[in-house]
Amino acid sequence: MTPDTATSEPILLFEQVTKWYGPVIGVNHVSLELRGGITGLVGSNGAGKSTLLRLATGQLAASIGRVSIRGIDASSWRARRYVGYCPDTDAFYEEMSGREFVRTMALLSGFARSEASDRTEAVLARVGMTDRADRGIRRYSKGMRQRIKLAQSLLCSPDLLVLDEPLSGIDPIGRQDLLELFRRLAADGCCLLVSSHELEELEKLTDRVAIMARGRIAAVGTLKRIRDLLDDLPLTIRLDCSEPRRLAAFLVPMPEVSGVELEPRVLPGSMPSILVKARNPKTFFRQLTELVIRENIDIVRMEALDDSAHAILGYLLGGSGKT
Amino acid sequence: MNPPIHSSGPSPVRAWLALVRFSILRQFRLRQMAAIALGLLALTLFVVGLVTARFGWDRTEVRLQRADPRNVQILTGGLALPEVEAMPVMREALRESQPLAVFSRWVVFFLFLGFLMPLWTLSFAVSAIGSERENRSLVWLLTRPIPRWGIYLAKLLGVLPWCVAFNLGGFGLMCVAGGEVGRSAFLLYWPGVLVGSIAFASIFHLIGAWFSRPAIVALLYSFFFETILSELPVPGTLKRLSISYYTRCLMYSSAREADVPTESDLLLVPVSDPLAWGVLLLGSVLVTLLGMRIFTKREYRDEV
Numbered sequence: 001m002t003p004d005t006a007t008s009e010p011i012l013l014f015e016q017v018t019k020w021y022g023p024v025i026g027v028n029h030v031s032l033e034l035r036g037g038i039t040g041l042v043g044s045n046g047a048g049k050s051t052l053l054r055l056a057t058g059q060l061a062a063s064i065g066r067v068s069i070r071g072i073d074a075s076s077w078r079a080r081r082y083v084g085y086c087p088d089t090d091a092f093y094e095e096m097s098g099r100e101f102v103r104t105m106a107l108l109s110g111f112a113r114s115e116a117s118d119r120t121e122a123v124l125a126r127v128g129m130t131d132r133a134d135r136g137i138r139r140y141s142k143g144m145r146q147r148i149k150l151a152q153s154l155l156c157s158p159d160l161l162v163l164d165e166p167l168s169g170i171d172p173i174g175r176q177d178l179l180e181l182f183r184r185l186a187a188d189g190c191c192l193l194v195s196s197h198e199l200e201e202l203e204k205l206t207d208r209v210a211i212m213a214r215g216r217i218a219a220v221g222t223l224k225r226i227r228d229l230l231d232d233l234p235l236t237i238r239l240d241c242s243e244p245r246r247l248a249a250f251l252v253p254m255p256e257v258s259g260v261e262l263e264p265r266v267l268p269g270s271m272p273s274i275l276v277k278a279r280n281p282k283t284f285f286r287q288l289t290e291l292v293i294r295e296n297i298d299i300v301r302m303e304a305l306d307d308s309a310h311a312i313l314g315y316l317l318g319g320s321g322k323t
Numbered sequence: 324m325n326p327p328i329h330s331s332g333p334s335p336v337r338a339w340l341a342l343v344r345f346s347i348l349r350q351f352r353l354r355q356m357a358a359i360a361l362g363l364l365a366l367t368l369f370v371v372g373l374v375t376a377r378f379g380w381d382r383t384e385v386r387l388q389r390a391d392p393r394n395v396q397i398l399t400g401g402l403a404l405p406e407v408e409a410m411p412v413m414r415e416a417l418r419e420s421q422p423l424a425v426f427s428r429w430v431v432f433f434l435f436l437g438f439l440m441p442l443w444t445l446s447f448a449v450s451a452i453g454s455e456r457e458n459r460s461l462v463w464l465l466t467r468p469i470p471r472w473g474i475y476l477a478k479l480l481g482v483l484p485w486c487v488a489f490n491l492g493g494f495g496l497m498c499v500a501g502g503e504v505g506r507s508a509f510l511l512y513w514p515g516v517l518v519g520s521i522a523f524a525s526i527f528h529l530i531g532a533w534f535s536r537p538a539i540v541a542l543l544y545s546f547f548f549e550t551i552l553s554e555l556p557v558p559g560t561l562k563r564l565s566i567s568y569y570t571r572c573l574m575y576s577s578a579r580e581a582d583v584p585t586e587s588d589l590l591l592v593p594v595s596d597p598l599a600w601g602v603l604l605l606g607s608v609l610v611t612l613l614g615m616r617i618f619t620k621r622e623y624r625d626e627v
Contacts, residue, residue, distance in 0.1 A: 021624070051624075054624065057466055058465075058466075059462070059465050059466070059622070059623070059624070060622050060624060061622070077335065077467075077468050077469055077470045077471070077473075078468070080466060080467065080468040081333060081468045083466070085462075085466045087462050087466075089459050089462060091458055091459035091460045091462070092460065093349075093352075093460060093463075095352055104345060105463060105467070107337075107338070107341040107345070108338055108341050108342055108345065108463070108464070108467045108469070109333050109338060109467055109468060110333035110334045110335055110336075110337045110338030110341070110467075110468060110469075111332075111333050111337070112334075112337065152463075156333065156468075
């Protein structure tokens with residue numbers, strides 16, 4: 001890994017990239033620049049995440065625009081020397097052991113035999129698979145397969161590590177290990193582009209995200225910055241209270257409230273709740289505070305459902321935010 | 324722990340050579356298609372062995388029973404036998420009925436060249452890239468620092484030894500099952516089998532990289548183009564587009580030099596040996612170049 005992530009040349013650069021699959025558009029006019037650190041890529045199914053990752057790894061060529069890795073066209077084999085890729089597909093050469101697979105990938109990356117062996121052991125140790133690497137891949141759990149995929153992506157000490165759903169199928173302890181590994185890789189100067197549906201996990205890993213919607217990059221930046229931009233956009237809040245119907249009656253006429261929904265009780269005896277959709281969160285919270293004091297309404301819990309990447313995604317997609 | 328840094332670093336040539344080796348070894352793992360090929364080989368060996376043991380390959384008596392001059396001989400009580408045998412039509416019938424000619428026509432030209440050689444080659448060559456696509460493991464190759472055309476070429480070089488070895492080996496075993504006649508046939512026809520295998524491998528490898536259902540396309544091509552065109556005893560120029568035709572020409576030429584009648588040259592309309600060799604070898608190179616270009620440009624988004 002080269003530590004010069006702050007140099008002027010971006011590690012990954014998308015320049016006005018559009019990708020068509022016949023009449024269907026995969027990514028639309030995407031510009032993206034990564035110079036280091038960890039960037040999360042989120043978006044609903046069909047948003048164009050996989051297309052973007054395949055463009056970055058040179059598996060697909062842009063219909064319009066250019067994708068480059070350290071200035072080299074991403075579709076060139078030379079660019080692949082700088083890129084490690086952990087795909088989301090679960091396909092292996094099943095008859096091999098984990099160690100054989102990673103070593104084969106090292107040989108196919110052009111390393112001499114001795115170096116391929118050394119690198120294989122190093123990356124297996126890095127993903128915590130050294131002692132389990134001699135088992136056949138077909139006998140691995142999902143998490144172990146995921147680690148082997150990750151191991152092979154680290155073989156060439158990549159400048160850019162592209163990870164497609166890397167935490168999928170990994171147990172909570174394993175997730176912590178891998179998140180820690182990703183942070184160490186980033187600290188070593190590797191630029192990580194991580195696609196995930198696990199937005200909660202992604203938020204633990206990085207606060208810089210690129211949100212994709214309908215083939216476009218809808219927003220890039222830190223979650224806080226994106227959140228600030230969304231201040232004037234609707235917010236959904238769950239209010240747990242003893243008199244939900246009475247509260248709803250006060251909320252419905254309020255100009256800042258666009259919708260109120262009574263939620264069924266999850267368990268008998270649990271506190272009922274309502275979902276409120278507010279147009280301008282700042283104004284709404286001020287008015288709600290005044291209402292609660294004036295009418296003496298007992299609200300025991302208030303939760304902004306979309307105070308997370310889920311919600312940001314939801315706003316940008318115009319949907320639920322669930323991916 | 325970072326991967327240790329060696330002075331040599333990665334080399335694209337080394338990666339490519341590793342891929343050639345990997346492809347050769349990988350082919351051994353594709354048991355399903357190899358099993359089909361082996362099954363066909365076993366069946367063929369059984370049939371050829373049975374015919375050799377039970378009936379032999381000499382069909383003189385059968386031909387004589389069908390030929391009109393035999394009737395003349397019966398009527399004259401054998402007195403006219405020398406004259407009958409001296410007749411041109413009778414001489415030709417006897418020549419065509421000699422064991423090597425019969426074995427060549429039925430086993431080598433009809434069974435092996437028209438059916439088994441394309442099918443055996445297909446079973447290996449189509450799966451070189453086709454199986455990677457089917458198993459969705461192509462992504463591991465496409466993300467290595469090897470040019471796409473290099474991947475295509477390495478895969479071809481990986482599968483070629485298997486195609487050649489299986490065709491030559493299978494043909495050899497068939498010839499052994501054919502007894503002494505078979506051994507003579509092997510010496511006559513092995514060069515045609517060799518170059519035909521290379522040509523078939525190149526075209527089926529291309530089909531494997533090009534089409535999303537390569538095995539079906541290759542079977543259709545094999546049966547409806549190669550087999551039918553080469554087996555139909557009709558003259559014409561369309562057959563000149565098939566690999567079987569040029570392979571057949573080479574074998575025909577070898578047989579003619581050994582005075583073994585195999586086919587009617589009026590129907591086959593053979594081309595010269597240099598032209599047949601040239602078309603098969605140059606065609607293989609051109610098809611490979613085309614495949615390298617297609618594989619470089621094609622996007623395998625559903626198979627990775």
